[in-house]
Amino acid sequence: MKKYGKGGGSTITGLNFENGRDILSILDKTSGYSISGNAIYYEGREVAYSYKKYGLYKFLDSRGINWKQLISKRLLPDEALYVIVNNTLFIIEMKFQEVAGSVDEKLQTCDFKKKQYKKLMAPLNIEVEYIYILNDWFSKPEYKDTLDYVISVGCQYYFNYLPLQRLGLPVSKAF
Numbered sequence: 294m295k296k297y298g299k300g301g302g303s304t305i306t307g308l309n310f311e312n313g314r315d316i317l318s319i320l321d322k323t324s325g326y327s328i329s330g331n332a333i334y335y336e337g338r339e340v341a342y343s344y345k346k347y348g349l350y351k352f353l354d355s356r357g358i359n360w361k362q363l364i365s366k367r368l369l370p371d372e373a374l375y376v377i378v379n380n381t382l383f384i385i386e387m388k389f390q391e392v393a394g395s396v397d398e399k400l401q402t403c404d405f406k407k408k409q410y411k412k413l414m415a416p417l418n419i420e421v422e423y424i425y426i427l428n429d430w431f432s433k434p435e436y437k438d439t440l441d442y443v444i445s446v447g448c449q450y451y452f453n454y455l456p457l458q459r460l461g462l463p464v465s466k467a468f
Contacts, residue, residue, distance in 0.1 A: 316372050316385065316455075317343050323457075324465040333374075335463045344373040349413075356417055363412045370410075379461040381420040384410050390430040400425065400439050404446035424459075425450040 320326045320333055327334045331348065333341040344352050346369040353360050360367060372385040384407070388400065407423040414421050425443065427450055443450050449459075457464050 316374065325463065333462075340377055340462060341460075342375045342377075344370070344375065346370065349373045353413065358413070358416055360413055363416075364409050368406055368409055373410075374460065375419070376461045379420070380418070381422055381461065382410065382414055383460055384421065384423045385426060385455070386424070387426045388431065389428040397436075397439070400431075400436075400443060403443055403448035407446075407448060423448040424455070426455055427452050429453065 317328050317331075317333070321328045325336050327337075331343045332339055333343060342352070349370060350360055350367065352373075352375075370384045371387050372383075374383045374385060375381070376383065386399075386403075390397075403423050403425065407421060410421045410423070425448070429452060431440065431450075432452055440450060
């Protein structure tokens with residue numbers, strides 16, 4: 294598995310998104326993992342929480358955080374995965390294209406969005422990482438500058454795949 298999604302989609306040390314886009318369902322089918330509500334368990338031990346769209350704001354409310362005091366407009370992540378062991382919230386955005394369209398420009402917003410999520414998590418001292426899961430459409434040469442930009446601003450991307458170790462989640466001992 295090369296860094297930033299170049300290859301590795303056929304390995305078994307991560308989540309393959311070619312046949313599905315829901316992280317919880319994919320994890321639930323991954324050796325050693327189980328799901329209960331938004332809690333993620335590995336071999337019976339709680340390792341992470343998943344918050345989709347408005348679920349992130351319910352989490353903030355439960356911690357006494359008023360998002361309106363921190364940012365001016367609510368962001369709705371495809372997936373916000375809080376990994377306990379590294380105290381990090383991974384914002385995971387899935388972009389799947391088959392024809393040219395508005396997603397092209399959306400890739401260029403990760404820097405701003407990551408900074409907004411950092412504002413939201415600052416009162417809780419939670420780190421933030423921003424990751425795109427892209428389909429092969431974005432591996433075309435015309436996306437090179439955009440993908441270079443994503444990396445240059447401290448965001449990441451992978452093609453059809455997300456390595457569990459990158460998130461700090463355990464990988465089955467069988468591998």
